[in-house]
Amino acid sequence: MDTEQSGQNVQDNISPDGEIKSGYATLARENSDGVYELGVLVQGVYCAACIYKIEKILSLQKDVESARLNFSTNRLNFSWRGSANLANGYIQLIEDLGYGVRPYDMDTAQKESDDQEKFLLLCLGVAGFAMGNIMLLSFGLWMTDSQSMGYAVREFMHWIQAAIGLPTIVFAGRPFFYSAISVLKNGHTNMDVPISLGLLLTGGMSLYETITHGEHVYFESAVMLIFFLLIGRYLDFRARRQARSNAEELLGTFQGFASVLDGAITKKILIRDLREGMLVRVAAADKFPVDGVVVEGGGEVDTSLVTGETLPRHVVVGDEVYAGTINVSSPVLIRVLKLAEDSLLADIVRLIEKAQQGQAAYVRLADKVARLYTPVVHSFAALAFLGWFFVGGLAWQDSLIIAITVLIVTCPCALALAVPVVQVLATGGLMKKNILVKSGDALERLAGIDTVFFDKTGTLTRGYPELQSGYQAQALPLAASLASYSNHLLSKAIARAYKGDVLALTDVEEVSGKGLLALHQGKKIRLGSRDWCGDKASTPSDQNEVWLHVEGGQPCAFYLSDHLRDDAKDTINDLKKTGLNLVMLSGDRDIVAQKIAQECGLETVYANKSPIEKFTIIEEYKARSHKVLMVGDGLNDAPSLEGADVSMAPGTAIDMAQNAADIVFMGDSLAPVYEAYQTARFTQKLVRHNFILAILYNVVAIPLAFCGMVTPLVAAIAMSGSSLIVIANSFRLRLKS
Numbered sequence: 001m002d003t004e005q006s007g008q009n010v011q012d013n014i015s016p017d018g019e020i021k022s023g024y025a026t027l028a029r030e031n032s033d034g035v036y037e038l039g040v041l042v043q044g045v046y047c048a049a050c051i052y053k054i055e056k057i058l059s060l061q062k063d064v065e066s067a068r069l070n071f072s073t074n075r076l077n078f079s080w081r082g083s084a085n086l087a088n089g090y091i092q093l094i095e096d097l098g099y100g101v102r103p104y105d106m107d108t109a110q111k112e113s114d115d116q117e118k119f120l121l122l123c124l125g126v127a128g129f130a131m132g133n134i135m136l137l138s139f140g141l142w143m144t145d146s147q148s149m150g151y152a153v154r155e156f157m158h159w160i161q162a163a164i165g166l167p168t169i170v171f172a173g174r175p176f177f178y179s180a181i182s183v184l185k186n187g188h189t190n191m192d193v194p195i196s197l198g199l200l201l202t203g204g205m206s207l208y209e210t211i212t213h214g215e216h217v218y219f220e221s222a223v224m225l226i227f228f229l230l231i232g233r234y235l236d237f238r239a240r241r242q243a244r245s246n247a248e249e250l251l252g253t254f255q256g257f258a259s260v261l262d263g264a265i266t267k268k269i270l271i272r273d274l275r276e277g278m279l280v281r282v283a284a285a286d287k288f289p290v291d292g293v294v295v296e297g298g299g300e301v302d303t304s305l306v307t308g309e310t311l312p313r314h315v316v317v318g319d320e321v322y323a324g325t326i327n328v329s330s331p332v333l334i335r336v337l338k339l340a341e342d343s344l345l346a347d348i349v350r351l352i353e354k355a356q357q358g359q360a361a362y363v364r365l366a367d368k369v370a371r372l373y374t375p376v377v378h379s380f381a382a383l384a385f386l387g388w389f390f391v392g393g394l395a396w397q398d399s400l401i402i403a404i405t406v407l408i409v410t411c412p413c414a415l416a417l418a419v420p421v422v423q424v425l426a427t428g429g430l431m432k433k434n435i436l437v438k439s440g441d442a443l444e445r446l447a448g449i450d451t452v453f454f455d456k457t458g459t460l461t462r463g464y465p466e467l468q469s470g471y472q473a474q475a476l477p478l479a480a481s482l483a484s485y486s487n488h489l490l491s492k493a494i495a496r497a498y499k500g501d502v503l504a505l506t507d508v509e510e511v512s513g514k515g516l517l518a519l520h521q522g523k524k525i526r527l528g529s530r531d532w533c534g535d536k537a538s539t540p541s542d543q544n545e546v547w548l549h550v551e552g553g554q555p556c557a558f559y560l561s562d563h564l565r566d567d568a569k570d571t572i573n574d575l576k577k578t579g580l581n582l583v584m585l586s587g588d589r590d591i592v593a594q595k596i597a598q599e600c601g602l603e604t605v606y607a608n609k610s611p612i613e614k615f616t617i618i619e620e621y622k623a624r625s626h627k628v629l630m631v632g633d634g635l636n637d638a639p640s641l642e643g644a645d646v647s648m649a650p651g652t653a654i655d656m657a658q659n660a661a662d663i664v665f666m667g668d669s670l671a672p673v674y675e676a677y678q679t680a681r682f683t684q685k686l687v688r689h690n691f692i693l694a695i696l697y698n699v700v701a702i703p704l705a706f707c708g709m710v711t712p713l714v715a716a717i718a719m720s721g722s723s724l725i726v727i728a729n730s731f732r733l734r735l736k737s
Contacts, residue, residue: 027103041076043101120237134219194378216401229719258274260278262279298316452575457489480494506519525548582603583605584605584607630648
């Protein structure tokens with residue numbers, strides 16, 4: 001049964017809206033756009049062909065918007081529109097392909113991983129023990145001819161080999177047989193089908209030759225073949241397990257119990273069972289299990305996991321705390337704001353997995369190759385047998401051995417591993433450095449940039465302007481009282497500088513692009529730009545300035561400075577050394593922007609630009625074939641972040657900017673921009689190397705096997721070795737970081 005033929009839409013089997021959720025539908029999450037999302041664990045995925053079939057069957061459904069299977073973690077995430085109950089139909093389609101599906105649970109995933117490892121080790125141990133014994137017999141057969149040994153002794157030793165080899169093939173070959181059977185019974189294939197076919201043909205031919213007293217007995221080759229295939233499968237399993245996302249480590253936060261206050265009684269309940277409104281007591285040195293608000297107590301909280309800040313944050317009653325952060329100093333009582341699965345940490349985990357599953361160009365290429373794998377390899381094997389038997393004049397036994405070798409040596413595993421392992425290691429390594437990659441192909445796009453645009457305030461600078469001395473002290477209470485009505489950074493800085501009581505104001509109004517207007521004691525007061533309420537004749541300052549004008553009086557200025565991030569200059573220098581073109585793109589006044597640019601070493605500056613003008617400038621660069629990275633944090637940067645080829649935003653950015661950005665970095669440092677760029681370049685280098693290695697292997701191995709120059713044993717070693725070489729090359733990324 002072809003994937004396309006089984007792609008009927010499951011909508012036809014769903015009742016109208018309002019049906020009670022059941023099965024996997026209860027695990028589906030609905031986002032703000034009305035799209036349902038579900039993550040499940042898929043069992044039996046061993047190659048790119050498996051991934052292609054699963055993603056293909058889902059993509060054929062008209063309501064499915066996206067589907068991506070993570071090869072390293074075997075976690076499938078897909079989304080769709082319509083009823084939540086469609087989930088059950090989609091899962092059934094996957095199971096009909098022959099794959100097992102389970103709800104994703106940390107404990108279940110760990111247990112299944114442990115069970116799989118034990119199963120592989122058991123099969124590997126049996127194959128190794130059998131190989132040691134059967135080789136002792138084979139050594140005697142190889143070193144002595146039939147006349148010296150005697151016909152009866154040779155036949156007896158063949159039967160002993162059969163007694164050892166056949167049970168070993170059946171028992172130790174189960175990892176390949178189970179996988180092949182599960183897909184074949186549903187009319188599909190995977191890479192374990194040709195492997196299983198090769199093992200069965202070798203064992204079957206050897207048994208036939210033993211019964212008919214022939215010479216072509218290869219039980220030792222079949223056993224050794226299984227042994228080396230299992231070594232490759234086990235090492236591949238271990239490498240993928242080590243390369244699994246840091247997201248799984250983060251998910252460990254949601255395991256265990258929380259102390260819930262129920263009246264005067266404290267009860268222990270599972271973290272996953274916490275509900276909004278529950279009161280949870282968190283002891284000193286414990287992690288906060290969910291997002292919540294402090295209702296009793298306070299102290300220091302280590303937020304480095306979520307924000308990247310190295311210094312603890314002081315929290316008091318009313319402050320929010322986040323899952324995964326650590327209560328450093330004293331016990332607190334929090335009220336649950338969100339379920340564990342809806343927490344900020346859970347959102348970060350989902351973003352990481354989304355990034356690891358992204359459709360980079362190399363992933364798409366591997367998917368295309370996977371589609372051709374099964375028909376091509378079976379055609380090659382059949383052609384090899386027919387060619388050597390009818391044209392080459394070999395005996396059918398020798399021709400069959402060559403065909404078996406072709407079946408085994410041709411393997412897409414290395415190609416399938418070329419991208420996912422690198423991608424998982426890269427995104428996981430960046431996550432440890434508080435750099436969150438949100439888009440799967442972000443690193444690919446980042447590696448290709450030639451121009452970087454930096455916003456000024458909040459990106460190159462800290463984003464927290466401070467009021468400078470020299471202002472009229474008697475004017476501060478009025479300016480701060482009016483500034484308290486605005487969320488503008490400069491207004492908030494003035495309001496922070498005033499520690500007294502706020503003055504009574506009436507008719508407060510915010511005038512777009514100009515400032516604030518209000519009444520105080522019957523007089524109009526204005527707080528805003530020089531052009532609107534300042535002294536236009538005064539000399540412009542190279543600092544940020546806010547002017548206050550009281551009706552009937554003279555304007556007075558408040559000067560504010562926003563300091564560079566501590567490492568901004570060093571980061572700019574590092575980026576310059578890579579040959580990138582660096583540009584400041586700011587909405588601030590030219591004199592202020594030029595001062596900051598001079599301090600950090602930027603030569604090209606676009607100042608006093610509106611959000612539309614910023615976007616237009618980026619489009620002009622792109623029209624000249626430049627690949628652009630935009631780094632910004634404000635509302636006015638959101639269009640530019642969306643328009644750039646790739647974008648980054650600091651963790652202090654507004655939600656809209658963070659949503660628009662492909663990469664978000666935490667903390668006060670600008671160095672993550674350089675770190676992400678260097679990682680992206682090295683990642684793409686490794687991916688290219690992996691593809692070259694995988695392609696070279698198949699280009700060399702297939703012709704050699706087709707020409708009869710490779711034995712099945714050598715083919716098994718080569719196939720496993722190609723995957724391990726690709727994995728080892730990928731782990732250079734971890735060594736570098």
